[in-house]
Amino acid sequence: xxxxxxSLSALLIAGSLFLxxxxxxKGGNSANESANTPAASPTASAPADSGVIQASDLSKLPxxxxxxxxxxxxxxxxxxxxxxxxxxxSGYDGNVSSLLxxxxxxxxxxxxxxxxxxxxxxxxxxxLTYTFHLRKDLxxxxxxxxxxxxxxxxxxxxxxxxYDGDSQVPALHVKGGEAYKEGKASSIEGIKVIDPxxxxxxxxxxxxxxxxxxxxxxxxxxxxxxxxKFGQLDYIKKLHEKPVxxxxxxxxxxxxxxxxxxxxxxxxxxxxxxxxxxxxxxxxGDTWQFLETGEIDFASFSATQENIEKLKSLGFVNILPYTPxxxxxxxxxxxxxxxxxxxxxxxxxxxxxxxxxxxxxxQGAGAVANIPSSPISWAYTExxxxxxxxxxEKAKALLDExxxxxxxxxxxxxxxxxxxxxxxxxxKKDTDIFIAVAxxxxxxxxxxxxxEVFADFNALVSxxxxxxYDLASFSTPLLTDPADGLIQFVDGEIKGYDNPKFKxxxxxxxxxxxxxxxxxxxxxxxxxxxxxLPVIFTNYRKTVYAYNGRIQNLDVSPFNxxxxxxxxxxxx
Amino acid sequence: xxxxxxxxxxYTVVILFAASLxxxxxxxxxxxxxxxxxxxxxxxxxxxxxxxxGLNKPVLERYAIWLKNALHGDLGYSMAQQKPVLTLxxxxxxxxxxxxxxxxxxxxxxxxxxxxxxxxxxxxxFDTLVMVAIFAAMSLPSFFIGLFLxxxxxxxWKLLPPGGMIxxxxxxxxxxxxxxxxxxxxxxxxxxxxxxxxxxxxxxxxSMIDVIKQDYIRTARAKGLKERKVLFTHALRNAMLPxxxxxxxxxxxxxxxxxxxxxxxxxxxxxQLYLTSFGLRDYPLLMGFTxxxxxxxxxxxxxxxxxxxxxxxxxxxx
Numbered sequence: 001x002x003x004x005x006x007s008l009s010a011l012l013i014a015g016s017l018f019l020x021x022x023x024x025x026k027g028g029n030s031a032n033e034s035a036n037t038p039a040a041s042p043t044a045s046a047p048a049d050s051g052v053i054q055a056s057d058l059s060k061l062p063x064x065x066x067x068x069x070x071x072x073x074x075x076x077x078x079x080x081x082x083x084x085x086x087x088x089x090s091g092y093d094g095n096v097s098s099l100l101x102x103x104x105x106x107x108x109x110x111x112x113x114x115x116x117x118x119x120x121x122x123x124x125x126x127x128l129t130y131t132f133h134l135r136k137d138l139x140x141x142x143x144x145x146x147x148x149x150x151x152x153x154x155x156x157x158x159x160x161x162x163y164d165g166d167s168q169v170p171a172l173h174v175k176g177g178e179a180y181k182e183g184k185a186s187s188i189e190g191i192k193v194i195d196p197x198x199x200x201x202x203x204x205x206x207x208x209x210x211x212x213x214x215x216x217x218x219x220x221x222x223x224x225x226x227x228x229k230f231g232q233l234d235y236i237k238k239l240h241e242k243p244v245x246x247x248x249x250x251x252x253x254x255x256x257x258x259x260x261x262x263x264x265x266x267x268x269x270x271x272x273x274x275x276x277x278x279x280x281x282x283x284x285g286d287t288w289q290f291l292e293t294g295e296i297d298f299a300s301f302s303a304t305q306e307n308i309e310k311l312k313s314l315g316f317v318n319i320l321p322y323t324p325x326x327x328x329x330x331x332x333x334x335x336x337x338x339x340x341x342x343x344x345x346x347x348x349x350x351x352x353x354x355x356x357x358x359x360x361x362x363q364g365a366g367a368v369a370n371i372p373s374s375p376i377s378w379a380y381t382e383x384x385x386x387x388x389x390x391x392x393e394k395a396k397a398l399l400d401e402x403x404x405x406x407x408x409x410x411x412x413x414x415x416x417x418x419x420x421x422x423x424x425x426x427x428k429k430d431t432d433i434f435i436a437v438a439x440x441x442x443x444x445x446x447x448x449x450x451x452e453v454f455a456d457f458n459a460l461v462s463x464x465x466x467x468x469y470d471l472a473s474f475s476t477p478l479l480t481d482p483a484d485g486l487i488q489f490v491d492g493e494i495k496g497y498d499n500p501k502f503k504x505x506x507x508x509x510x511x512x513x514x515x516x517x518x519x520x521x522x523x524x525x526x527x528x529x530x531x532x533l534p535v536i537f538t539n540y541r542k543t544v545y546a547y548n549g550r551i552q553n554l555d556v557s558p559f560n561x562x563x564x565x566x567x568x569x570x571x572x
Numbered sequence: 573x574x575x576x577x578x579x580x581x582x583y584t585v586v587i588l589f590a591a592s593l594x595x596x597x598x599x600x601x602x603x604x605x606x607x608x609x610x611x612x613x614x615x616x617x618x619x620x621x622x623x624x625x626g627l628n629k630p631v632l633e634r635y636a637i638w639l640k641n642a643l644h645g646d647l648g649y650s651m652a653q654q655k656p657v658l659t660l661x662x663x664x665x666x667x668x669x670x671x672x673x674x675x676x677x678x679x680x681x682x683x684x685x686x687x688x689x690x691x692x693x694x695x696x697x698f699d700t701l702v703m704v705a706i707f708a709a710m711s712l713p714s715f716f717i718g719l720f721l722x723x724x725x726x727x728x729w730k731l732l733p734p735g736g737m738i739x740x741x742x743x744x745x746x747x748x749x750x751x752x753x754x755x756x757x758x759x760x761x762x763x764x765x766x767x768x769x770x771x772x773x774x775x776x777x778x779s780m781i782d783v784i785k786q787d788y789i790r791t792a793r794a795k796g797l798k799e800r801k802v803l804f805t806h807a808l809r810n811a812m813l814p815x816x817x818x819x820x821x822x823x824x825x826x827x828x829x830x831x832x833x834x835x836x837x838x839x840x841x842x843x844q845l846y847l848t849s850f851g852l853r854d855y856p857l858l859m860g861f862t863x864x865x866x867x868x869x870x871x872x873x874x875x876x877x878x879x880x881x882x883x884x885x886x887x888x889x890x
């Protein structure tokens with residue numbers, strides 16, 4: 001034990017080394033990074049055109065990779081073995097289950113819902129009742145038929161009081177859901193099985209994200225519901241490593257800490273996948289060594305110039321640029337007097353050189369964000385959005401307006417109090433860059449800057465929850481619906497932000513399923529957020545995927561990862 | 573002797589009880605809990621989950637519940653991995669043990685040989701050269717040696733695999749499987765041996781130099797015993813006495829896994845699992861593992877005392 005503690009500090013150094021080398025900074029928590037809505041869409045294997053750099057010399061391909069004919073290997077940080085959808089705690093298990101299960105409804109590369117296991121769906125005019133029509137002859141991977149009963153069972157199970165996963169289904173306010181959860185009803189009133197291929201669900205209040213939330217994976221009632229008793233879900237843990245699903249692949253073998261092996265599912269609704277075997281290889285540390293030696297076929301890296309050059313020099317990989325569906329922001333402590341003032345927040349946005357911090361210092365592996373939406377969402381817009389271009393003079397003017405005057409020692413003061421920013425960030429390269437640049441920026445504005453760095457993400461979050469901070473760096477989890485990126489401003493997560501107009505627009509945005517109408521509402525919301533800055537929007541990340549040039553038909557969905565196109569992958 | 577062991581075992585129980593309470597409180601008081609890190613959850617859902625997991629109860633009550641279950645042999649379910657803690661131990665510890673056992677063995681053998689020869693030929697060119705090499709190895713961080721060897725032996729020369737325990741997708745069984753694992757463990761074992769051999773070799777060299785100057789060695793030589801016998805039977809046995817105490821302390825290290833080595837070589841060991849679970853505040857797994865190491869440490873110390881008695885009859889245990 002003594003030994004491991006002593007090595008811990010050394011490890012942190014080593015760890016930061018890895019982080020800079022491997023794909024994406026996870027914000028410290030594995031659960032943040034996942035393709036949480038698995039999918040398999042017919043259109044997702046669109047031509048991989050947008051800026052793919054083709055392999056220059058496939059003859060450089062290592063022998064290890066050449067010898068594989070019917071197996072593709074992809075690195076995955078740390079799957080733990082809980083492969084039942086809705087029940088896994090780690091995002092990596094989510095990646096695994098996204099290959100084992102297919103949802104009812106998935107989304108295309110813009111986030112627009114498209115059919116998967118459900119052939120079509122109807123939404124009642126009041127936007128409260130969703131009716132799903134299943135495809136004919138759907139089968140689970142054990143060959144048993146999939147019917148509306150299984151769908152109803154899945155939704156019911158998620159309303160159990162012992163359910164401890166992070167599915168949003170229980171939060172949709174399904175009619176009768178609360179009564180079931182409290183044990184007052186033996187079934188959920190709002191869920192109706194109409195015939196074996198049709199199932200409907202009625203909500204108490206409209207919610208446009210319900211379509212994709214409800215239209216997720218289906219658990220077999222015969223398999224997962226055999227031992228189900230209300231309030232008792234422990235039995236499911238025993239089934240985690242023996243999944244029965246509907247995805248393109250079936251689980252062949254899970255070797256803890258090493259590999260997850262898959263074999264093609266002959267019952268997959270779109271037909272058996274082209275490549276017989278697929279493997280997720282656990283790779284905790286650096287993935288370079290495995291890509292270079294041909295042990296894995298696919299890996300992701302931060303899109304820095306250096307990484308791209310190095311990948312190009314390998315010669316045998318195709319390079320696919322990719323923007324994760326997230327946004328980064330500085331959470332602002334709105335309970336502190338100074339930061340309550342919109343002008344101060346705007347001054348910070350103007351006064352921080354975000355271009356230098358997030359784009360230039362990252363060798364181009366990023367972009368500046370100004371709204372709470374990922375740049376690839378269908379709702380993304382730059383219309384009427386203030387870009388808050390770096391402008392220290394404007395920032396100073398705003399601070400003057402807000403009553404913060406430069407004091408004797410160069411620090412701004414108001415009512416005898418100095419303007420201080422206590423900043424919290426997690427230990428990684430990005431934070432170091434931020435602190436270095438922000439220190440200068442804040443000095444120029446006359447703001448006292450006190451950075452604090454945490455090696456541990458949970459400690460950082462708990463300090464923020466305790467309220468002892470002014471600014472804290474965060475990134476959102478993977479966003480599918482535009483509402484996902486906004487919910488933190490209405491559900492109390494961002495303490496001290498309470499804007500009735502924002503709430504009204506948020507509800508309005510979820511009250512309709514008409515995309516054009518929603519676009520308009522979100523534009524207005526983004527403009528509002530962009531002006532008020534309940535948090536200071538910072539950046540979008542950019543990554544690249546590098547993969548063995550022999551793999552054909554590869555595409556990565558911003559919302560669902562590799563799952564949608566995987567059934568079409570094959571080795572040339 | 574048996575009275576001694578009974579007394580020590582009694583102490584052990586008290587020590588473990590106090591240690592587990594301390595460890596539990598430390599983990600519980602570290603800022604943030606298992607729920608905090610999941611930024612996808614709304615504040616209400618977080619409160620609901622804390623209720624389900626019992627994380628909203630006072631620390632002492634949580635400790636009492638944990639202790640009660642632990643005494644019944646139930647270390648609980650890992651929250652993040654969704655598996656019983658004991659199952660996880662079984663899946664990961666043996667991999668760590670394999671690495672540690674082989675490298676510890678090699679470390680001791682190498683260190684004893686180097687230490688003896690260096691002491692016997694004190695200040696010779698061999699002694700100087702070896703000591704310089706040892707200091708060099710000791711002052712380099714293990715992740716550097718590890719990454720360097722991966723670069724040279726695995727990526728450039730392709731002699732050894734860059735990491736993992738088996739070739740990905742390998743269907744090997746029986747002897748082929750054993751061969752494959754040996755092939756994969758060569759690199760991490762080399763690095764661990766390099767890291768460990770330095771201090772131990774210096775230790776043995778030092779105590780050997782002391783012993784060689786003793787009168788009884790002169791007597792043995794005067795009797796006309798062969799030099800080899802003098803060195804390895806008479807001198808080494810006495811020189812090893814202080815080193816024997818170290819054997820017991822190796823016990824927890826054998827099962828504790830190595831954080832850095834496992835990470836660099838992608839070895840499926842318990843060290844990595846422990847580090848991840850600390851970041852996630854996976855309390856049952858953290859507690860289970862730390863208490864296991866505490867138990868091994870206490871047993872290791874006891875073992876050292878007993879071994880000392882076995883090796884040196886002059887020592888009386890009370």
